[in-house]
């Protein structure tokens with residue numbers, strides 16, 4: 001039976017803003033307090049899904065999480081109705097209130113780590129929501145993601161939805177942003193690559209300026225939970241120099257698709273040696289070669305790799321066996337990135353096309369096209385077993401577009417949350433989106 005890669009993208013929420021919340025994420029810091037456009041953020045995400053779906057790629061959609069995160073606000077001692085809670089929180093804990101109102105759940109690559117059933121020894125697909133504990137504003141996503149995945153992957157004969165790893169520094173996990181898979185094609189058992197940046201807690205990190213977000217202990221636990229065969233698991237250490245230059249996740253400097261591994265020279269530690277081992281491992285496993293495309297620092301200096309997000313492009317297999325590089329428009333305005341893409345297309349490898357796409361509202365917070373999607377490789381019978389409401393199609397797209405246009409603001413500042421009508425609009429938007437996707441929204445998360 002054919003296996004397809006289904007890209008799950010998440011819609012931005014009505015409180016999308018630039019909080020400067022992520023230390024080590026250069027765009028997030030640079031754009032702190034810049035005025036945001038939640039409507040444009042959601043529409044850019046939706047248009048991206050439509051573009052890829054129109055091109056024949058399989059697409060699914062995840063709904064926004066409710067924000068502000070009233071559950072946390074209540075746990076922190078704020079009570080009353082939604083408006084009163086927001087008033088007290090904005091007055092007493094403005095910085096925390098920004099974190100609890102962030103739309104950071106939109107970067108679906110961080111929502112979970114996914115293993116296709118073919119990789120797992122119980123022949124089920126496994127999904128573990130990421131605990132995201134390094135950044136407080138992201139740590140509040142994990143429980144809600146788990147509940148969403150339980151609704152979407154509810155068929156227990158086919159899917160296993162795990163709980164997030166224990167919420168401690170030693171198990172810090174950022175999901176698929178530090179996870180890659182290599183295989184001759186999506187339906188083949190894959191070699192999973194886990195990229196870690198500290199052995200356990202933060203005292204073991206090598207980066208000197210910025211935090212390392214993925215622990216080796218977390219990677220080990222994920223491989224165990226997903227029942228992966230040991231000789232199909234490879235662990236690589238992220239280059240701390242790249243982290244200190246703004247590659248807070250490995251997907252800022254590397255991407256794989258089937259048998260192609262596109263990466264920057266500084267993506268992993270001891271890269272020359274590790275790539276040699278990987279080549280050999282792949283060839284011994286499959287009797288075929290992988291195609292490694294390593295872009296040198298001379299060709300694309302690390303600072304340009306980070307500002308252009310070339311490696312955060314999506315790499316997608318086309319029916320003719322070639323691949324599409326789906327890159328952010330920022331690569332067009334960076335001379336080095338533009339030239340590096342031309343060189344990739346001109347060279348002998350499966351990537352023969354590049355399409356540029358505007359996801360500027362996401363990019364301004366450090367999220368490129370690949371951050372916005374979670375790759376889920378499924379056989380057709382597994383696709384049929386998914387919650388059907390989340391499968392992307394033109395009708396769904398038009399319905400969501402009209403909800404976004406009705407309720408999402410074109411500008412947002414935290415003070416807007418003091419307005420009763422704005423809070424009502426946020427609730428209506430979410431209620432209608434969930435209804436459209438036929439998903440349950442858990443009442444206790446709403447204000």
Ligand code: SUG
Pocket residue numbers: 017018019020021022025028029102104107109110135138177248249251252365366367368370371372
């Ligand atoms: O975790 N930005 C996100 C960006 C995540 C990108 N995802 C991947 N690389 N897969 C982060 O740093 C910034 C929010 C703010 O500053 O308002 C933020 O959370």
